[in-house]
Amino acid sequence: MKKQKEVKMIKEGAIKIPNNPQYRRLKEFIEENRNKKDFILQILLEAQKIFGYLPEEVQYFIAKETNVPSAKIYGIITFYNFFRTKPIGKYVINVCLGTACHVKGAPRIIETFERCLGIKVGETTEDKLFTLSTARCFGACGLAPVIMINEEVYGKVTPAEIENIIKSIEKRENRR
Numbered sequence: 001m002k003k004q005k006e007v008k009m010i011k012e013g014a015i016k017i018p019n020n021p022q023y024r025r026l027k028e029f030i031e032e033n034r035n036k037k038d039f040i041l042q043i044l045l046e047a048q049k050i051f052g053y054l055p056e057e058v059q060y061f062i063a064k065e066t067n068v069p070s071a072k073i074y075g076i077i078t079f080y081n082f083f084r085t086k087p088i089g090k091y092v093i094n095v096c097l098g099t100a101c102h103v104k105g106a107p108r109i110i111e112t113f114e115r116c117l118g119i120k121v122g123e124t125t126e127d128k129l130f131t132l133s134t135a136r137c138f139g140a141c142g143l144a145p146v147i148m149i150n151e152e153v154y155g156k157v158t159p160a161e162i163e164n165i166i167k168s169i170e171k172r173e174n175r176r
């Protein structure tokens with residue numbers, strides 16, 4: 001609710017859009033796809049690919065370039081859970097919440113990650129190393145409970161292993 005108000009407050013000239021390669025790439029994409037079906041969705045997906053997430057100034061830029069109202073753009077972003085409005089961590093931890101994983105203890109896996117990282121699902125650690133998220137069935141139900149950290153799949157995960165998984169990534173990143 002609060003966010004919707006913030007978006008409505010965006011006015012012409014209120015946000016300075018830098019003339020950098022990321023925005024130039026997005027502008028080109030908008031020009032090329034302007035008349036295609038579902039073009040706003042495609043543009044938002046491309047913008048998230050370019051920027052990693054969809055901050056307010058990117059939403060404003062898209063609204064301005066496409067003449068689609070900011071409120072409509074914000075509505076699309078909030079409707080689809082794969083869009084993000086906050087920066088994500090270098091490592092995105094996705095805990096599967098599909099039926100098989102749920103039955104085999106996924107809720108405890110989530111609780112343990114939340115405790116070890118000090119964040120809730122949907123949040124990112126302060127050092128921007130981890131984002132905790134959930135997903136529905138990775139198609140590896142035989143390995144339940146399953147988590148994915150970026151592209152890497154971890155099967156038959158137990159709560160006891162989680163601290164070590166986190167520590168090994170932190171070590172790799174020289175954070176410990």
Ligand code: FES
Nearest residue numbers: 096098101138141
């Ligand atoms: S339910 Fe988790 S991988 Fe299928």
